[in-house]
Amino acid sequence: MTTDRRTAPHHNNLTCYTDYRCRRPECVERFTTWQRNRLQAVADGTWQPFIDAAPVREHLRSLYAAGLTIHRVSELTGIDWNTLRLYTQPAVRQGRGMIRRTTAETQAKILAIEPTPSLPGRVDPTGTRRRIQALVATGWPLKELGPHLAIQPDNVRRILARGQRVYGTTAQSAAKAYEQLRDSKPQRHGVTDLAIARARRHAKQNRWAPPSYWADRMDVIDDPDFEPLYGVSRREIVAQDANWLMRTNGLDRATAAARLGISKAYIDHAFRDHPEYALGTAA
Missing domain, CATH: 1.10.260 (434 Repressor (Amino-terminal Domain))
Incomplete structure (x- = not known):
């Protein structure tokens, strides 16, 4: 009988050993050192319990x-x-x-951290961009969001269009505006039905995830390494995965299908629906 082992998300502290049963030599050594120090502290009477x-x-x-x-x-x-x-x-x-x-x-x-510490000059824009996109998905036009974010509407567009870092104050304003507006209907703030429809259509075309998507993912909304799959069909995911396997490993469609645990016909259909991923792959 075998027991499944979850993969540790990182190896920076003791949880990979205690929670995920990681047995990398450096992780075992980290735990052994911690246990040795704990026992010595207990013997010295200096151990601080949880x-x-x-x-x-x-x-x-x-x-x-x-x-x-x-x-x-x-x-x-x-x-x-x-x-x-x-x-x-x-x-x-x-x-x-x-x-x-x-x-x-x-x-x-x-x-020791105060609720209003000095903010850094520039921070990663990922969380700010995703919060703005989510509000647009609920019907907020960019020009209407500007005052709530305390920045000019043109600057809101620049945040979405560019990959450059944003000011810490801007990130803070976006986080506050998101908390205030995510459950508020734009109509109550004077936004017209036509403007709401346009904003939602624009968000849908760009696959911008709404607040309902982020509701149980707030722990990763600021994480640039997290890739939202909102609005992405299973066929598109298969097309992406098959494309990567075939280009990086030189596999044909049949072998890639076997790797993914699906039929070759499913890959054929996925590439047909998303031909951009079929480019540069073998038949």
Whole structure:
């Protein structure tokens, strides 16, 4: 009888060993060192047991409400953001529950962060862009969002069109506006039905995910490495995967299909529906 092992999302702390049973030599050594130090601290009477994480959880929520992103808090504390998110919500897709107890050291690091710390000059634009896109998907025209974001409408368009970093104050304003407007109907703010329809159509054409999509993914809305698959059909995903397998490994369609656990006919249909992915692949 075999037991499935989940793959650790990272190898930066003890969770890969304790929660995912990772046995990389460096991870085993990290755990062994921690255990040795813990036992020595117990013997010396200096060991600090785990404490209730409720104060940490409430403080993190106040930081997020003030506009700080989880990645910004991670930068300020030196704590991996994957760990931080478990203080406020469980990682359902990874099968991990919310952190209920923590160390005094971790608590001190998090409680030391003020709700309104000095913001960096420029930050990654991913979260700001996704929040704006989500609001457009609910019917908010870009020109109407400008005042809520405290920036000019043309600057809103530039944020969506360019990959450059945005000011920390802009990211904070976008986060606040998103929390205020995500459940608010644009009609209540004087936006016309025609403008709402145009905004929604534009968002649909660009596959911009609405707030309902991000509702249980707020832990990754700021993560540039997370790829939203909103509005992407299974056939398009298959076409993408098959294209990658065939180009990088030199496989034909039949072999790629076997790798993906589908029929060759399904790949044929996927490429027919999405011919842009059929380019540069073998028959």
